[in-house]
Amino acid sequence: MAFDVKNIQKQLTDVPLVSPYPHDLAVAIICDTFRLAGVRPPSRADWEDLERRAKTPALWREQVVMLAYVLTSSTLGADTAAMLRKNTDSATVMKGFFVQVEPLTAEMIRSNAFRQEEFLRKWVHAVDGQVKDESSRDTAARLKQLDYREALQEMQRAEAARRKEADKRAKDLADAAQRAADARGWRE
Numbered sequence: 001m002a003f004d005v006k007n008i009q010k011q012l013t014d015v016p017l018v019s020p021y022p023h024d025l026a027v028a029i030i031c032d033t034f035r036l037a038g039v040r041p042p043s044r045a046d047w048e049d050l051e052r053r054a055k056t057p058a059l060w061r062e063q064v065v066m067l068a069y070v071l072t073s074s075t076l077g078a079d080t081a082a083m084l085r086k087n088t089d090s091a092t093v094m095k096g097f098f099v100q101v102e103p104l105t106a107e108m109i110r111s112n113a114f115r116q117e118e119f120l121r122k123w124v125h126a127v128d129g130q131v132k133d134e135s136s137r138d139t140a141a142r143l144k145q146l147d148y149r150e151a152l153q154e155m156q157r158a159e160a161a162r163r164k165e166a167d168k169r170a171k172d173l174a175d176a177a178q179r180a181a182d183a184r185g186w187r188e
């Protein structure tokens with residue numbers, strides 16, 4: 001089954017964003033998506049384990065609510081239910097998905113088209129789906145291009161390089177000042 005990510009994004013922009021779902025409702029919506037596919041949903045223990053594994057539990061809860069929102073506000077929920085296979089392990093799907101979207105906040109997903117696309121594509125990837133009109137290679141390349149964690153790491157590398165260059169410049173200036181002072185002392 002191919003997921004039409006662009007159409008899903010359009011559907012999400014057409015739906016007014018209401019206040020966030022309560023966490024328990026969001027969990028129920030996600031579980032119902034698995035049930036519609038005939039797949040055993042994550043158990044209460046699975047959900048507790050997911051929350052325990054999360055680096056930031058509050059951020060994880062935001063992501064759960066956003067997943068429920070996109071599943072109910074677009075065709076993503078029905079497409080997911082149609083895509084899932086009977087032997088799918090829902091807990092494994094959820095663990096993989098939340099590891100992949102870990103740095104994304106609800107606000108980023110709501111307000112930034114790139115982060116929303118990244119979130120949707122990572123869900124499609126988690127359920128072993130395909131993106132409509134894309135080869136697997138194109139999909140992987142787009143995911144890599146959108147990866148927020150990669151952008152953060154790039155920014156940190158650039159900041160470290162900038163800091164290193166500034167330190168080198170400061171050391172060079174100090175050395176030049178010392179040489180000038182030494183030269184003045186030698187002439188006097």
